Amino acid sequence: MHRIVDLIGKEFKDGGRGPNEYDCWGLSAEVFRRFGIEVPDYKISCEAKNEVNGQIVSERKKWVRCIGEMPVPALIVFMENGICNHTGVYIGNGRFIHARERSGVAIENMDSVVWKKRIEGIYIPGWLYD
Numbered sequence: 001m002h003r004i005v006d007l008i009g010k011e012f013k014d015g016g017r018g019p020n021e022y023d024c025w026g027l028s029a030e031v032f033r034r035f036g037i038e039v040p041d042y043k044i045s046c047e048a049k050n051e052v053n054g055q056i057v058s059e060r061k062k063w064v065r066c067i068g069e070m071p072v073p074a075l076i077v078f079m080e081n082g083i084c085n086h087t088g089v090y091i092g093n094g095r096f097i098h099a100r101e102r103s104g105v106a107i108e109n110m111d112s113v114v115w116k117k118r119i120e121g122i123y124i125p126g127w128l129y130d
Contacts, residue, residue, distance in 0.1 A: 010027075022099045027097065063124065073090060075090075095108065
């Protein structure tokens with residue numbers, strides 16, 4: 001938690017990549033970076049990813065769907081109306097950090113009514129395990 005506490009309350013900006021403004025992917029990439037993992041930069045959308053045999057493949061990097069216990073960090077992909085439109089990062093204890101237009105960067109519970117039904121999947125960077 002100490003690695004990310006300074007991000008809480010930062011403003012949302014579409015296309016924001018920090019250090020004071022983030023969109024959901026910019027924040028996800030920053031959180032992974034703070035855990036020593038570099039991830040490719042792209043705007044999350046169903047067009048930006050392809051699922052092949054349960055793996056997300058994007059920009060020659062593959063994200064592997066977590067089954068069972070989730071490691072920290074893990075990418076959470078959210079859907080709304082059948083469209084992949086949001087990301088966050090699992091930080092343990094059923095919580096995730098994300099950036100939203102209305103609230104900026106915040107930590108929320110995965111089991112909340114707002115988020116639980118929208119989770120499309122939880123992924124880890126597969127290229128770290130190749």
